[in-house]
Amino acid sequence: MGAHLLIDNSNSFTxxxxxxxxxxxxxxxxxTSRLSARPLKTLLRECTFDAVVLCxxxxxxxxxxxxxxxxxPLLKVSAAVDLGIxxxxxxxxxxGADRLANAVAACSLxxxxxxxxxxxxxxxxxxxxxxxxxxxxxxxxxxxxMTHYLHERTALLPQxxxxxxxxxxxxxxxxxxxxxxxYGYRGxxxxxxxxxxxxxxxxxxxxxxxxxxxxxxxxxxxxxxxSLVHPTLTLEGLRLIGLRHFGE
Numbered sequence: 735m736g737a738h739l740l741i742d743n744s745n746s747f748t749x750x751x752x753x754x755x756x757x758x759x760x761x762x763x764x765x766t767s768r769l770s771a772r773p774l775k776t777l778l779r780e781c782t783f784d785a786v787v788l789c790x791x792x793x794x795x796x797x798x799x800x801x802x803x804x805x806x807p808l809l810k811v812s813a814a815v816d817l818g819i820x821x822x823x824x825x826x827x828x829x830g831a832d833r834l835a836n837a838v839a840a841c842s843l844x845x846x847x848x849x850x851x852x853x854x855x856x857x858x859x860x861x862x863x864x865x866x867x868x869x870x871x872x873x874x875x876x877x878x879x880m881t882h883y884l885h886e887r888t889a890l891l892p893q894x895x896x897x898x899x900x901x902x903x904x905x906x907x908x909x910x911x912x913x914x915x916x917y918g919y920r921g922x923x924x925x926x927x928x929x930x931x932x933x934x935x936x937x938x939x940x941x942x943x944x945x946x947x948x949x950x951x952x953x954x955x956x957x958x959x960x961s962l963v964h965p966t967l968t969l970e971g972l973r974l975i976g977l978r979h980f981g982e
Contacts, residue, residue, distance in 0.1 A: 736784035738980065739806075740972040741799060743769075743790035744832060745855045751966070752783060753973040758966055769795050771802050787811065787976040789831040789968060809979050811835055811972065818978055820867035829868065833860045835971030836946065837868045842974055843964070844942040849930060850967065851923065851960065853947030855879060859926055864936045872926050877919050877949050881911065896949060920956045927959050 740758065742749040748769055750761045762777060785807040790796035800808060809815065813826035817838050823829060836850040837860055847864040851857065856879070859872040875883075877896060884891050894911050902917055904910025931941055945953070945960045946967035954960040964970065 737782060738973070738976040739778075739781070739783040739786045739803070740969050740976065741786065741788045741790070742832065742835075742968045742972065743788065743792055743795050743799060745792060748795065749969065750778070751969045751972075752781060753787075753969070753976060758969045758973050760966060760969070766792055766795055769798065771798070774802060785809070785976065785980050787972045787979075789835050789972055791830050791832055807980065809976065811975055815975065816978060817975060819862065820865065822863065822867040822869045830858075832968050833858055833871065834868065835968045835975065836860055837862050837971070838974050839964070839967045839971035840942075840944050841866060842970070843944065843962070847934060847936045847940060848942040848944060849927065851927075851943060851945045851947075851950070852967075853877065853945065853949040853953060857923070857947070859930065861930060861934070863934070864940070872930070874922060874926070877915060877953070880919075881915050884911065896952065898952065898955065916952065916956070920953055923953060923957050924959060927957075 737752045737754055740751045740753050746766060747763045748766045749763045752759045752761060786803045787809050788799055789811045811831040811834060813821055813829050817834060819838055819841055836852055840848045840850045841862055846862045846866045848862050850860045854876060856876045857874050861869050861871055863869045881894055891911060892908060894908050899909060899912035899916050902913050904913050927943060943960045945963045946965060950963045954963050
């Protein structure tokens, strides 16, 4: 089997990687707003692959990518594709392709039930039942979006770089904002996970929590409920879906 080109097309960035049955090799990422045919073909000119697996939550860019790679067998991830997991959800077509890819990867790393927390532009919680079915999730504003909103909507609050605060009691405006953002966000994550645990019929101790996305390491450092951080979880899900669809 030759390599597959994996494309994770999200709102902020589009990630590209090559995969084989043995793993994923990340290539590069581009701001989604700047995605176009000519620079992309230049960046990929020395890459060899036999098929493309596309995960997109940006319809206009998804159409563009499909045109760019029209000469290759191309799989668009959706609930209509054989993913290897069940879907118990009223409107499967409305589930984001990235959330489905994350669920597939989580099921390969953990025995269900499990939860994937993806810290992206929004933070999403996706739940896989003990029967191995995607059953739904939770969506909340992303950490960066919240802090950017504070900066944009208040005259004196600066834009801050998100990192571990030195303590919970701020000794400067930036410190106070960091404490509110990081400790507050950890509280949000803990409370949502607690409600998920209370709602699922399985024993609480059986539920594994996997995190991914840009701020996963920062937030997980203070959330012991998170079992593992996997930075390239979505790409790993795409790798597994590609293997299932195109074979080895």
